[in-house]
Amino acid sequence: APEIATSGEKGEEKKVILELKIPTDVCIVGLPNAGKSTLLCDVTQAKPKVAEYPFTTRELVLGVIQDIKRSFVVAEVPSLVNGSHDGKGLGNDFLRHLERTRLIIYLLDGLSRNVCDDWDTLREELSLYHPDLLRKSAIVAVNKVDLLQVQVRLPDIRQKLDLLEVPLLYIAAATGEGVRALLLKVREMILGADQISEEEHSSPIAVFHPRPQR
DSSP states (O other): OOOOOOOOOOOOOOOOOOOOOOOEEEEEEESTTSSHHHHHHHHSSOOOOOOSSSOOOOSOEEEEEOOSSOOEEEEEOOOOOTTGGGTOTTOSTTGGGGGGEEEEEEEEETTSSOHHHHHHHHHHHHHHHOGGGGGSEEEEEEEOTTSHHHHHHHHHHHHHHTTOSSOEEEOBTTTTBTHHHHHHHHHHHHHHHHHHHHHHHOOOOOOOOOOOOO
8 A cells, every 4th residue: 555645736716506497398387377287187107286376386397298208397387477588477497497398388368368478578588588599399289168158269379379380289288178189299399309309419320341352
């Protein structure tokens, strides 16, 4: 064993702030009482708090969708409000997780006075926080279509939202109506993105066939 030792040199010291950004396949975003927790309960085994008052979810909630080919990690982002990017409501602490997701579900409340304004608010908050979030794949889902008040307004809602250049679905998370179609669309978009990613990162393999020496 060595019998000679020297004193170590003076080390370095610094303070570092680490920011956790959880990678997910899908993130559900929406305004208060849009039904995000109910939808998460419907498609996964997660048990977020569900109540009829706003801001019941105060932290990121994760769930897993089981599929034949692979599982999908789903996150419910606490409710956004006008000014969330600037710290209003629950603030922007949770928006950073959207940077690591592959697909965003914009959940709109069918009972809202103006569903289109809600869509614009969500997009604006994400854009002001980080413009790249608007480039992510997205699905728009109008919730609570099982309610009579929403069914009466559906023709008007469809007329306004059908102009969106993203997949648009109408669901009722409380009863499960349209949820299967939403899951199939999520599966289609994520698996399609997986295939494109594999093709982009795959490189041709060189195969050598040495000839035998004579």
